Every structure is written in C-alpha cells, then in structure tokens.
Amino acid sequence: xxxxxxxxxxxxxxxxxxxxxxxxxxxxxxxxxxxxxxxxxxxxxxxxxxxxxxxxxxxxxxxxxxxxxxxxxxxxxxxxxxxxxxxxxxxxxxxxxxxxxxxxxxxxxxxxxxxxxxxxxxxxxxxxx
Amino acid sequence: xxxxxxxxxxxxxxxxxxxxxxxxxxxxxxxxxxxxxxxxxxxxxxxxxxxxxxxxxxxxxxxxxxxxxxxxxxxxxxxxxxxxxxxxxxxxxxxxxxxxxxxxxxxxxxxxxxxxxxxxxxxxxxxxxxxxxxxxxxxxxxxxxxxxxxxxxxxxxxxxxxxxxxxxxxxxxxxxxxxxxxxxxxxxxxxxxxxxxxxxxxxxxxxxxxxxxxxxxxxxxxxxxxxxxxxxxxxxxxxxxxxxxxxxxxxxxxxxxxxxxxxxxxxxxxxxxxxxxxxxxxxxxxxxxxxxxxxxxxxxxxxxxxxxxxxxxxxxxxxxxxxxxxxxxxxxxxxxxxxxxxxxxxxxxxxxxxxxxxxxxxxxxxxxxxxxxxxxxxxxx
Numbered sequence: 001x002x003x004x005x006x007x008x009x010x011x012x013x014x015x016x017x018x019x020x021x022x023x024x025x026x027x028x029x030x031x032x033x034x035x036x037x038x039x040x041x042x043x044x045x046x047x048x049x050x051x052x053x054x055x056x057x058x059x060x061x062x063x064x065x066x067x068x069x070x071x072x073x074x075x076x077x078x079x080x081x082x083x084x085x086x087x088x089x090x091x092x093x094x095x096x097x098x099x100x101x102x103x104x105x106x107x108x109x110x111x112x113x114x115x116x117x118x119x120x121x122x123x124x125x126x127x128x129x
Numbered sequence: 130x131x132x133x134x135x136x137x138x139x140x141x142x143x144x145x146x147x148x149x150x151x152x153x154x155x156x157x158x159x160x161x162x163x164x165x166x167x168x169x170x171x172x173x174x175x176x177x178x179x180x181x182x183x184x185x186x187x188x189x190x191x192x193x194x195x196x197x198x199x200x201x202x203x204x205x206x207x208x209x210x211x212x213x214x215x216x217x218x219x220x221x222x223x224x225x226x227x228x229x230x231x232x233x234x235x236x237x238x239x240x241x242x243x244x245x246x247x248x249x250x251x252x253x254x255x256x257x258x259x260x261x262x263x264x265x266x267x268x269x270x271x272x273x274x275x276x277x278x279x280x281x282x283x284x285x286x287x288x289x290x291x292x293x294x295x296x297x298x299x300x301x302x303x304x305x306x307x308x309x310x311x312x313x314x315x316x317x318x319x320x321x322x323x324x325x326x327x328x329x330x331x332x333x334x335x336x337x338x339x340x341x342x343x344x345x346x347x348x349x350x351x352x353x354x355x356x357x358x359x360x361x362x363x364x365x366x367x368x369x370x371x372x373x374x375x376x377x378x379x380x381x382x383x384x385x386x387x388x389x390x391x392x393x394x395x396x397x398x399x400x401x402x403x404x405x406x407x408x409x410x411x412x413x414x415x416x417x418x419x420x421x422x423x424x425x426x427x428x429x430x431x432x433x434x435x436x437x438x439x440x441x442x443x444x445x446x447x448x449x450x451x452x453x454x455x456x457x458x459x460x461x462x463x464x465x466x467x468x469x470x471x472x473x474x475x476x477x478x479x480x481x482x483x484x485x486x487x488x489x490x491x492x493x494x495x496x497x498x499x500x501x502x503x504x505x506x507x508x509x510x
Contacts, residue, residue, distance in 0.1 A: 036166050036169065036170050037169055037170050037171045039439075039462045040438075040439060058491065060462075061170075062170045062171060062174075062367065062371060062461055062462050062464065063165070063170060063370070063371075063461070065439070065441060065491075
C-alpha cells in the first residue's frame with residue numbers, strides 16, 4: 001500500500017494534501033482496503049464548515065459504514081461529484097480520489113497530523129503486523 | 130477498521146493457512162478466524178449468482194445421534210418432523226426453548242434409520258451442544274457425538290456448482306435432489322458426504338471431508354481448478370451474508386434468537402404442531418398457545434430503501450408519523466439486485482407489502498417500503 005510522502009494523515013485514516021490554506025481530503029489506501037467494495041459516499045455541501053476531528057460525512061462499503069473525520073478545520077470549497085455515481089473510484093485509487101477540498105482556517109493545522117512514516121507505523125501497530 | 134487483526138486465541142479451520150496465503154481478509158466470526166472478503170465481496174457475490182463460488186464453512190458444527198432412540202431424540206429437540214425423512218434426505222428445522230424462541234436453526238440429515246446428523250451454527254456451537262445434552266439426557270437408546278472438528282466442510286454454490294463438482298466425483302450429481310445427500314468419491318477420497326444444500330439461494334453442494342490440513346488444502350485447490358472455466362471465486366463470509374440476505378434466509382443473532390419466536394420469524398411452516406404425527410417437542414406448547422392467542426404481534430418483513438441510504442443491522446424503523454415501530458435485523462446493499470435491502474421486525478399492522486416506513490440512518494429519516502421475502506429467488510429449471 002502506498003502513502004504519499006507529501007500528504008498528512010489522521011489516525012481515523014484520512015489524508016490531506018495541503019498547499020498553503022487550500023487542501024484536498026481523501027481516505028487512505030489502508031481504509032479503502034479495509035472497507036472493501038465502496039458503494040456509497042455521503043459528503044457535505046460547498047460552503048459547509050468542517051471542524052478538525054469532527055465527522056463531515058460517511059463512506060459505506062457493502063458490509064460496513066465508516067464516518068469521515070475532518071483532518072483540519074475550514075470551509076468546503078469543492079465536493080467530488082463523480083463519487084455520486086462511481087464511489088468505487090476510491091477503491092481504484094484512494095490516493096488521488098479526493099472527497100472534498102477545504103479552505104483551511106489555519107494553514108499550520110496540518111503540522112499536528114501524522115506524516116506518511118508516522119501513519120505507516122501507526123497502521124503496523126494497529127493491525128499487529 | 131481493524132478487521133484484518135487476528136489473535137492466536139481464535140479457532141482456525143484446516144483451511145486457515147490457505148486463506149492467509151491467498152491474502153483473504155480475516156475476521157473474528159463467533160470466535161473463529163474466518164475469511165470475510167477473499168477478492169472483493171461484490172465480485173464473489175456475483176460469481177455465485179452467475180457462475181460458481183466456493184466457501185469454507187468448516188466452522189459449522191456437526192452433532193450426530195446414533196442408536197435406536199436417535200429419531201426420538203431429534204423429534205424431541207427439533208420442531209420439524211424428522212420421521213418424514215428418508216435415508217439420504219435433509220430437512221431445515223430448529224431447536225427451541227420452552228417459550229418458542231430459538232436455541233438455533235439446524236439442518237437435520239437422516240444418515241440411516243438409527244443415525245442422524247444435525248448441522249448447527251458456529252457461533253452457537255457450545256451452547257447448542259450443552260442444550261442438546263440437557264434435553265436428551267436420560268433418553269434411552271441414543272448416543273450423541275460432537276463431530277464438529279472431524280470435518281472440513283466446503284460449500285460449492287452457484288448455477289455452475291454441479292458442473293464444477295461433477296469433474297471431481299464419480300457420483301452422478303444429477304441424481305441428488307435439492308436437500309438430499311449421498312456418499313461418494315470426491316477428489317480420490319472415499320465416503321465423502323455430498324449434500325445438495327447451501328445458504329446462498331443458489332443450487333449448490335456441501336461436501337464433508339476429513340479435517341486434516343493437507344487433504345483440505347488439496348481439495349480446496351482442486352475445486353478452484355475445476356471451476357476455473359466458470360470463473361470460480363473463493364468467497365468469504367461477507368458474500369455469504371449478502372447472498373443469504375437476498376435469499377431471505379435467517380441468521381442466528383439477527384432474524385432468529387432467544388427473544389424471537391418461530392411465528393414472528395415467518396418459520397411457522399417448519400414447526401409441526403400436529404401431535405398425532407410428530408409428537409411433543411421442546412417449545413411446542415408455547416407455539417400452540419401463541420397460535421391460539423391469534424398469532425404473533427410482530428413479523429419479519431423485507432424492506433427496500435426508497436430514498437438514498439443503506440439501512441443496516443440494528444437501525445430503528447419508524448412509522449411515517451414518527452413512531453418507533455421496529456428494528457432492522459440485517460441490511461445491506463444488494464449486489465445482484467442493485468438496491469438497498471433489509472429485513473426488519475415490525476408490528477403486524479405495518480407488515481403488508483407496500484407499507485411505507487422510515488429507517489433512521491445516522492439521525493436522518495429515510496423512506497423504505499415493505500416488499501415480499503425473499504428479495505431474490507432463483508429461476509426453477
């Protein structure tokens with residue numbers, strides 16, 4: 001599984017690719033693999049506020065539903081509408097399939113998130129491998 | 130999302146190493162380390178509906194009754210009438226508590242006049258065995274054996290199941306009717322029980338082979354090879370669950386349990402209450418009383434989500450005027466029907482087909498409609 005080095009990660013298995021105050025948010029390769037075939041994604045609307053650590057939507061596979069947690073606080077500037085009809089895109093490439101784009105309230109917030117190396121270590125501990 | 134974790138305390142089937150080598154996702158299922166997803170739940174599900182799939186169901190339990198009193202024991206324990214069975218025939222049945230709720234649902238196989246095998250669920254095995262001992266204790270002429278660990282049980286399911294298995298056996302499978310079984314040579318093994326049974330709503334077979342790892346792995350590989358031309362897939366518990374849900378089949382702990390009675394579950398047709406022909410059994414008095422009192426107050430129904438959303442196990446069901454009336458017992462997207470479906474218990478007055486209800490999905494009311502069960506029924510040949 002791949003975790004791009006320029007992304008930051010949450011312990012709830014989201015990634016954020018941030019450039020200054022603009023960021024894209026998705027779920028990790030580990031998350032999509034654990035969920036299995038993804039069939040439904042529930043996302044906020046453009047203009048909605050998201051808060052770091054709070055849920056902003058959900059992603060559902062055939063067998064499970066999983067909340068999505070915002071890595072940062074901010075305002076939703078775009079929603080990936082392609083996922084309405086093709087939620088399985090997340091299974092195909094979790095690292096490039098963003099869910100929402102966010103304008104960050106505070107660009108330095110990403111500093112508190114896990115690096116790719118930290119995240120991989122966290123997964124290894126969580127799964128016992 | 131830590132489903133791939135497994136601890137050494139979990140029980141393993143003889144095929145565990147095979148599943149792990151194939152990188153199947155493993156979960157704790159009733160204390161067993163079992164594959165939930167082998168290569169993608171939707172692909173596995175569709176393979177069984179349109180071709181063939183193979184499942185490791187060795188975690189199921191097998192209790193055998195031997196001796197001249199074995200029929201009497203089965204009759205006392207189970208609600209269906211086992212005296213109607215011929216040698217080589219299987220029967221869906223259930224063991225009940227005195228109040229008419231479920232100890233477990235079972236499949237009874239008549240091996241010979243004095244020899245019956247009942248297949249029980251994995252998660253309820255210890256409880257079932259203890260229950261059986263309690264009920265038949267003191268009954269004459271019956272000896273019970275727990276053979277659960279003696280067999281690797283492999284289910285080959287789907288419209289191409291017969292063609293797949295036929296390559297591996299000299300037994301003419303077309304002579305085995307649905308819910309019958311025989312013994313034959315399979316993959317060079319003698320005396321293999323071959324049953325035309327399953328839990329997917331498709332045609333299929335369950336074979337019982339010795340539970341040593343080498344034999345189990347060899348047979349598993351030979352089944353996969355035999356089904357290759359039909360696109361066979363190894364399937365996990367995830368697909369097993371969506372397949373049985375589409376087929377409207379009950380799962381212990383969901384549609385049936387020790388708080389749900391036979392009539393509520395819609396399984397009354399399997400409870401033989403005619404004392405003259407069947408005799409007494411545990412739970413009979415309660416069922417007779419429920420029937421005399423006008424039947425059950427709630428019923429198991431099929432639901433189809435009308436609005437966007439997936440109703441899942443445990444989600445509450447509401448009337449359209451906002452009163453909580455029931456709960457979903459199993460819910461999932463249906464890979465074959467491409468709808469979001471569920472089974473739920475609702476009061477009888479909400480059970481008519483086309484009744485509209487609402488399911489609360491994470492705080493939102495989402496409309497659903499009562500539909501007939503099963504959601505899916507295979508075409509008769």
